[in-house]
Amino acid sequence: MTAQAAENREHAVVIGLEVHVQLETSTKIFCNCSTTAVDDEEPNTRTCPVCLGLPGALPVLNEGAVEAAVKIGKALSADIPERTTFHRKNYYYPDLPKNFQLTQYDAPICQQGSLEISVEGQRREIGITRAHLEEDPGSLQHEGGSIDTADYSLINYNRAGTPLVEIVTEPDFRSPQETRAFLAKLEGVLEYLGVFEATRDGSLRVDANISLVEAEDVDEDGSISDDVLADANRTEVKNISSHKGAEKALAYEVTRQKNAVRRGRVIETETRHWDESRGITVSMRSKESEADYRYFREADLPPLEVAHWKDEISIPELPDARRERFQSEYGLDSESASKLTSTKAVADFFEAVAESFDADLAATWVADNLLGELNYRDMAITDVEDRLDEFERLIELVDSDQVTTKNAEEIVLREMLDEGDDPATIIDREGLGKADEGEIEGFVSEAIEENPDAVEDYHNGEGGALNFLVGQVMQKSQGSADPGSVNELLRAELAE
Ligand SMILES: [Zn+2]
Structure with missing residues (x-):
């Protein structure tokens, strides 16, 4: 047994996540300031007395943010309580104009849910402790260096008051790989719900709690008792901004903790910062305890009766259900079905194409050809969704034998994406019209x-000779012939 394997047998990894999701509402959570492109606007222009925390300004809860939170709760099979309340979380930091953050404490809007993940074919259910609404602070810009070395720092309150949902999981993860699978899954669900924009900077931020426990303390079903968890020293890793980042940061932290234990050191309970560029975690400060925040009820916001919202708000078909339906309804294999449900926009695009063509043909063109070319160009389906007609015309031209599949894939589709032209123009320009028989x-x-x-x-039976002749014909036709039919024609002619 290797030293690593021995180590893995002695210790189990326990990870819990806090995921901050920026909600796609048009205005901030407690005022009417716009949230659109806040980071591109002139600093401190998207502000008002409420989000600047001026004396006497009163918060008004954004209905759209509550709706988004209820949708998330339903998607995570969570309980939505009768009523939900807001609290002040008190701490001092320059990006926090009120010196407290408006958040939720003992009556969060979503409670006790779950999300199933699959890692290497193993399905696991991750418990969701809670999900609550809160406001984002502003942002700091350190001039002339990092937070340690800058000459001075500038504060921009454009972002202050942007609605967030913080999703807190149970400590149910047993490997960094599982956290990555969870975050990818969660991101997919949020995107389907239409409450979240993955491409927006800072739209998903993750803090992770991680500790090691003795392997013998893990029950056969993988559960760990609350007493063991309470005794374990844990570090909180902050500043993770992607699912790949989560897996890397936590893998680093697992190794760091195991090495420390091996050397007989005690793991400090502390907050550590993930330094993405260096690929390491660094100690930040000792972690605040809950008491440090002096939570108390926000008297300016009445309790919100929210139970009935759950029945009134509907959510769309989610990625898992849609993937299964794609397999049963269109007869797709699980790999194609997964690709075609990777985002709601991709799934919608595929279903639109599949209305006009055979499902297999539609799946090949969308999953293999289009997504492959988009990916290569760092583009998304949303960049071409208004060109559905042109894309369908291209498949139509292939299907009706007016251009070869090879030319359609390798020339026409690529030029459609690069030049923005329609398929007929490209076929004409490049002389790709299929040669007649x-x-x-x-x-x-x-x-x-x-x-x-x-x-x-x-x-004389030399196999290569036929391929050579096919090549000659293809060259003469400048690619406008179909290699399969050239092959047949040659065989027929040579047999005479
Ligand atoms: Zn405002």
């Missing part, structure tokens, strides 16, 4: 006449 028969005869050696080789 008479023309190809002419090329076949020419190739046979011009290459007597190859013809002789063919009759």
